[in-house]
Amino acid sequence: MSEKTNRFKIARSFGSATTSYDVSARLQRYCGKHLMPWLPSSHDITALDLGAGTGFFTELLSSRYRQVIGLDVSKKMLHFAKDNRHKRIHWLEADAYKIPLQDNSIDFVYSNLMIQWCDPLDQVLNEIIRVLKPGGLFAFSTLVDGTLFELKSAWAQVDNDQHVIDFQVESEIIALFDGADRKLLHAKQQDIVLAYENVLHLAHELKNLGANHLPKKQGKGLAGKDKWQQMTQKYQEFLQSNGTYPATYKVLSGLVVKSKD
Ligand SMILES: C[S@@+](CC[C@H](N)C(=O)[O-])C[C@H]1O[C@@H](n2cnc3c(N)ncnc32)[C@H](O)[C@@H]1O
Structure with missing residues (x-):
């Protein structure tokens, strides 16, 4: 499947989950809040929320910063965000692989639980570094290999098909932040274990989150x-x-700075 077709399907999968998303988003809320200590303190900056979804954290960013842009590939997510979030936020329907913003124009990129959908990831990271100003910051959270191991192991005993997405290995992601133009300032990995009433409850939550595209x-x-x-x-x-x-979610969060020269 081409990368573009795959991203179109990701957008459709998230789009169909828009209305149920916010009630099923306990993992998103937890991870997004976890990034708060890394938010820049200056008010006079432009921030980009990459993979903004329903705009919950975009709104939070807009209460702190002078200019905030929410970008998502899903039309439906953006419709919901436009209707429900603060009117002064700028919304962009776009692909993280081709961010329609100028080089060196953004002070801070925030991305909560989006980059796990990006394969190959290095191209998206290059785009983020391109739009960041020198000295600009990128705070992210993502899921790494070992996530949903209970579900993977249960399915593996039944058939050989793919039922859970392949998450990237932590060390491979971290290596992508080690370049002449970027440096990883902080990284943290934690296991978040959520409890479900039954396996159907877990399957519904993954579906409601739009996270069922394989x-x-x-x-x-x-x-x-x-x-x-x-x-x-x-x-x-x-x-x-x-x-x-x-169900275990292995969350990697990090703060990256774009080099000044
Ligand atoms: C798990 S949701 C997280 C949404 C939001 N950041 C939050 O914390 O609630 C992931 C979002 O990333 C978006 N997304 C996935 N791939 C994308 C891409 N290539 N470009 C832009 N957005 C993308 C999806 O449409 C979805 O809204």
């Missing part, structure tokens, strides 16, 4: 009912004593 999936549509039941049976091995089902 580029390498062979079988079409839903997995068969039998396979689904076999998988939920295998997931039982993770059942907690309090009756909930855990």
